[in-house]
Amino acid sequence: MSSSERYMPEVLIVGGGATGTGIARDLAMRGVEVLLAEAGDLSSGASGGNHGMLHSGARYAVTDPEAARECATEGEVLKRIAGFCIEDTGGLFVSLPRDDHAYLDRFLDGCRGSGVRAEEISICEALRSEPNISSDIAAAVRVPDASVDPFFLVWGMAESAREAGATVLTHTPVTSLHVKEGRIARAVLGRGERRRTVRPEVVVNASGAWCGRVAAMAGQRIDMQLDKGSMVVFNGRLVNGLVNRLRPPADGDILVPHRSSTILGTTSGPGTLEDVRATATEVEGLLRAATEVLPGLSTARTIRSYAGVRPLLNGNGRGRQASRAFTVIDHSEGGVENLLSVAGGKLTTCRLMAEKASDAVMRRLGRSGACRTMLEEISPPVIGGGSFQEEVMRRKYGAFTGTILAECIGSPLGREEACSCESVSVGELEHFAASPDVISLSDLMRRTRAGMGYCQAGLCVFRMASALDAGEPRREIERFLAERWKGISPVLRGEQLRQEAFKAHLFKVHGIDHTREG
Amino acid sequence: MTSRTMDGCIKCGACVRECPVLLQEGQDRFPGPRRLAVEGPRFNEELSALRSPLELCTTCARCTAACPSALPLPEALVQVRRLLYREKPRPERQENMLANIDGTLRTVLPSGPVTELPSTGDVLFFPGCIGHGRYPEGITSSLSLIRAVGGRPFAPQGWACCGSPLEKIGDEQRLARLEAHNKALFRGFDTVVTSCPGCTVQLRKRYGLDPQHIIEHIHGSGRLRRSSFDHGSPPIKVALHSPCHLARVVGPHTLEMARDLLDMVPGVDVVSTGLEDDCCGGGGGVASARPDVAERMAARKVQAAVEAGAELLLAPCPFCVINLGRTGLLNVQDLTVFLASRLLKAEGIYSPIP
Numbered sequence: 091m092s093s094s095e096r097y098m099p100e101v102l103i104v105g106g107g108a109t110g111t112g113i114a115r116d117l118a119m120r121g122v123e124v125l126l127a128e129a130g131d132l133s134s135g136a137s138g139g140n141h142g143m144l145h146s147g148a149r150y151a152v153t154d155p156e157a158a159r160e161c162a163t164e165g166e167v168l169k170r171i172a173g174f175c176i177e178d179t180g181g182l183f184v185s186l187p188r189d190d191h192a193y194l195d196r197f198l199d200g201c202r203g204s205g206v207r208a209e210e211i212s213i214c215e216a217l218r219s220e221p222n223i224s225s226d227i228a229a230a231v232r233v234p235d236a237s238v239d240p241f242f243l244v245w246g247m248a249e250s251a252r253e254a255g256a257t258v259l260t261h262t263p264v265t266s267l268h269v270k271e272g273r274i275a276r277a278v279l280g281r282g283e284r285r286r287t288v289r290p291e292v293v294v295n296a297s298g299a300w301c302g303r304v305a306a307m308a309g310q311r312i313d314m315q316l317d318k319g320s321m322v323v324f325n326g327r328l329v330n331g332l333v334n335r336l337r338p339p340a341d342g343d344i345l346v347p348h349r350s351s352t353i354l355g356t357t358s359g360p361g362t363l364e365d366v367r368a369t370a371t372e373v374e375g376l377l378r379a380a381t382e383v384l385p386g387l388s389t390a391r392t393i394r395s396y397a398g399v400r401p402l403l404n405g406n407g408r409g410r411q412a413s414r415a416f417t418v419i420d421h422s423e424g425g426v427e428n429l430l431s432v433a434g435g436k437l438t439t440c441r442l443m444a445e446k447a448s449d450a451v452m453r454r455l456g457r458s459g460a461c462r463t464m465l466e467e468i469s470p471p472v473i474g475g476g477s478f479q480e481e482v483m484r485r486k487y488g489a490f491t492g493t494i495l496a497e498c499i500g501s502p503l504g505r506e507e508a509c510s511c512e513s514v515s516v517g518e519l520e521h522f523a524a525s526p527d528v529i530s531l532s533d534l535m536r537r538t539r540a541g542m543g544y545c546q547a548g549l550c551v552f553r554m555a556s557a558l559d560a561g562e563p564r565r566e567i568e569r570f571l572a573e574r575w576k577g578i579s580p581v582l583r584g585e586q587l588r589q590e591a592f593k594a595h596l597f598k599v600h601g602i603d604h605t606r607e608g
Numbered sequence: 609m610t611s612r613t614m615d616g617c618i619k620c621g622a623c624v625r626e627c628p629v630l631l632q633e634g635q636d637r638f639p640g641p642r643r644l645a646v647e648g649p650r651f652n653e654e655l656s657a658l659r660s661p662l663e664l665c666t667t668c669a670r671c672t673a674a675c676p677s678a679l680p681l682p683e684a685l686v687q688v689r690r691l692l693y694r695e696k697p698r699p700e701r702q703e704n705m706l707a708n709i710d711g712t713l714r715t716v717l718p719s720g721p722v723t724e725l726p727s728t729g730d731v732l733f734f735p736g737c738i739g740h741g742r743y744p745e746g747i748t749s750s751l752s753l754i755r756a757v758g759g760r761p762f763a764p765q766g767w768a769c770c771g772s773p774l775e776k777i778g779d780e781q782r783l784a785r786l787e788a789h790n791k792a793l794f795r796g797f798d799t800v801v802t803s804c805p806g807c808t809v810q811l812r813k814r815y816g817l818d819p820q821h822i823i824e825h826i827h828g829s830g831r832l833r834r835s836s837f838d839h840g841s842p843p844i845k846v847a848l849h850s851p852c853h854l855a856r857v858v859g860p861h862t863l864e865m866a867r868d869l870l871d872m873v874p875g876v877d878v879v880s881t882g883l884e885d886d887c888c889g890g891g892g893g894v895a896s897a898r899p900d901v902a903e904r905m906a907a908r909k910v911q912a913a914v915e916a917g918a919e920l921l922l923a924p925c926p927f928c929v930i931n932l933g934r935t936g937l938l939n940v941q942d943l944t945v946f947l948a949s950r951l952l953k954a955e956g957i958y959s960p961i962p
């Protein structure tokens with residue numbers, strides 16, 4: 091879209107994570123003209139740096155019943171409307187002999203109280219469904235946890251919002267909000283040639299961990315803290331469903347099977363907005379804790395680590411004690427009548443957050459229109475025959491597969507495999523590279539999963555670069571590999587060490603050192 | 609958990625470049641060992657879409673030979689088959705094979721007269737289903753060769769299939785049944801001679817025996833020499849096929865032994881085809897699941913032998929002989945049949961298979 095085009099949205103949404111895209115979808119489906127501006131790519135914030143659990147609510151059943159209740163209902167709603175990016179694997183909570191036994195009853199009570207379907211099962215049954223966990227476990231509870239791919243959820247919501255008429259702009263930061271007579275009169279988005287001004291009636295601040303900064307542009311203060319969480323990615327599926335430690339939430343409690351990998355998390359500690367990464371010490375701590383439940387973990391192949399930052403609203407406790415429930419802040423009390431900030435919450439509750447925020451926007455606009463987001467599917471899961479490549483595509487893109495498939499299958503080159511770890515074809519890369527949303531290799535990776543597998547872009551990076559056709563491919567490749575390396579270096583051991591040594595040889599031919607950051 | 613194979617890959621691509629089925633059939637039909645044994649099994653339900661390409665692996669183990677980490681790719685692949693075939697019907701010809709096993713304990717029902725085996729002696733010879741039911745000349749020749757080096761071959765009554773084909777297609781239950789049956793028969797013997805490399809490998813891996821392939825047995829005896837063979841036979845140009853399970857699993861020394869033995873036979877000129885090491889396409893259940901693929905693979909090899917001027921193609925494996933023979937482009941014989949036919953004093957040797 092060219093910058094000369096005029097946008098006259100009723101509502102400006104700041105932030106393209108789960109919350110922002112959820113709100114864009116909700117409002118657009120209610121017939122509101124919305125413009126979403128995202129500073130980077132979709133899911134470049136916490137939505138792309140989380141654990142990928144579709145919470146049943148069980149994890150919060152004891153400590154945070156309100157969040158538990160929200161997760162319990164919303165988890166089921168998302169399974170219904172976003173089945174294409176959810177693997178409904180179910181989950182187990184297991185305790186070890188040294189864990190506090192009294193916690194089991196509190197846990198079951200908490201689940202009952204918050205409407206979380208939890209069922210205690212025998213040790214035998216638990217070991218049957220998860221043969222790799224420690225046979226020492228003392229108790230086991232089955233819960234309806236699931237695994238969700240946040241990249242595809244957010245992308246799906248953005249596409250669904252667009253279909254309903256929303257404009258979604260990525261790589262378009264909101265740079266200033268101009269307040270005049272108690273309301274935001276105009277907002278400036280984009281930089282340089284792409285800079286433009288809009289005059290929305292309402293601004294929704296859905297910028298997650300950045301919400302304090304964005305609110306400050308309008309002279310508003312949000313009292314919040316940043317809490318970092320780190321995760322480790324293992325090659326392949328080490329568990330059949332989610333495995334949680336049955337104890338008060340602590341580090342390294344949860345294993346999530348995620349597509350072709352397993353993700354272990356998380357930690358909790360003070361965070362910053364820049365340079366968010368996991369450290370080798372956090373990785374060690376996570377491994378130590380989780381090996382107690384899954385002994386084989388100590389020799390399993392770690393392929394990378396990553397981290398995300400949670401915005402936690404103050405007055406809600408610190409770190410793990412802070413509530414995971416969300417808040418819609420109406421800034422009219424602070425003197426800006428058309429600014430709403432949405433903060434806190436979970437990926438799991440993003441639809442509900444969007445509904446509540448959109449209700450508030452509708453009131454502010456003085457318009458009516460009921461929420462329809464829980465009725466209409468973003469994309470149904472599409473199942474059915476075909477090659478492995480097609481099957482993998484369907485499980486990524488759901489109903490959006492049709493068009494992409496038509497392009498891929500059209501030519502033998504399109505079908506050719508670009509990333510074999512994740513079975514991504516050249517056609518998929520080209521399809522997404524043609525989107526105005528995609529300007530970097532990281533964007534292309536988030537759309538297709540190319541480069542996310544165990545060789546960490548060792549083989550596909552050149553294919554990706556040629557599909558993207560970026561101005562300075564070499565610089566872009568180096569930038570992308572440096573970002574990968576940030577996640578790899580803390581887990582550099584065993585097989586991954588051999589992998590990276592091999593890659594170093596491959597890249598040397600091209601004069602690239604993939605182990606150098608920036 | 610993930611297997612050593614799934615975790616040990618560094619994506620050097622050696623297995624992909626070396627896989628003969630991939631080379632022959634192309635990536636679309638057969639994505640190769642890395643996809644099937646390493647990358648694919650990392651996924652969840654997507655894996656079921658690999659069912660049909662999984663049928664095309666001949667378990668030739670060339671990938672393992674090429675892998676810098678020596679990952680046991682064929683074994684890992686067979687493991688995936690096992691997972692996917694649980695309670696699902698198999699290709700028709702494999703179902704037939706299973707029915708045969710249930711009825712007779714052997715994979716094939718004899719298609720003609722069989723070679724009778726003595727039930728007493730001092731060398732336990734395990735005939736194997738293919739030799740017994742489809743290639744009796746191969747049994748006869750093996751018996752002659754064992755006798756020529758001074759042994760008295762015999763086979764236990766009621767022997768069952770060694771289980772190799774069941775393992776390749778991932779049928780654990782029947783496999784265990786056959787093994788228990790055979791183990792009782794083998795009790796008291798630690799040397800077993802086989803003519804089929806598939807059996808040799810299976811007896812070594814699963815029975816705790818020290819089996820010898822017939823080539824090892826007769827070469828190792830040291831009793832065959834140039835004077836053992838008929839000097840009056842007409843000169844002949846032959847090509848030698850290297851059976852995967854013999855050369856790669858039993859050991860490369862077997863091929864040297866085979867060449868040594870051929871060198872002893874007067875008038876034999878061994879021509880080189882350049883494709884000696886390539887899989888014939890018959891192993892791993894491919895011949896029964898996808899005979900078209902097995903035949904295409906065989907044709908490529910046979911064609912190369914014809915072009916090299918060979919009048920006869922020899923393979924020290926009855927299974928390879930039958931698969932290579934499918935093409936009808938060239939006479940194919942088990943090496944033992946050829947050697948036995950050139951022995952000075954031979955008994956019961958017949959002409960090559962039709």
Ligand SMILES: Cc1cc2nc3c(=O)[nH]c(=O)nc-3n(C[C@H](O)[C@H](O)[C@H](O)COP(=O)(O)OP(=O)(O)OC[C@H]3O[C@@H](n4cnc5c(N)ncnc54)[C@H](O)[C@@H]3O)c2cc1C
Nearest residue numbers: 105107108109129135136137140141143264298319437438
């Ligand atoms: C370690 C960790 C693990 C988690 N695990 C889970 C889990 O397993 N399950 C679960 O349900 N939830 C989980 N969560 C919570 C979940 O990730 C978040 O609740 C959710 O992603 C928040 O989405 P969001 O859209 O509000 O924020 P974000 O995804 O952070 O989106 C905010 C966006 O705003 C953009 N932005 C910032 N400033 C500007 C600007 N000036 N102009 C334009 N755009 C701007 C940013 O680039 C960013 O993309 C986890 C969180 C963390 C940190």
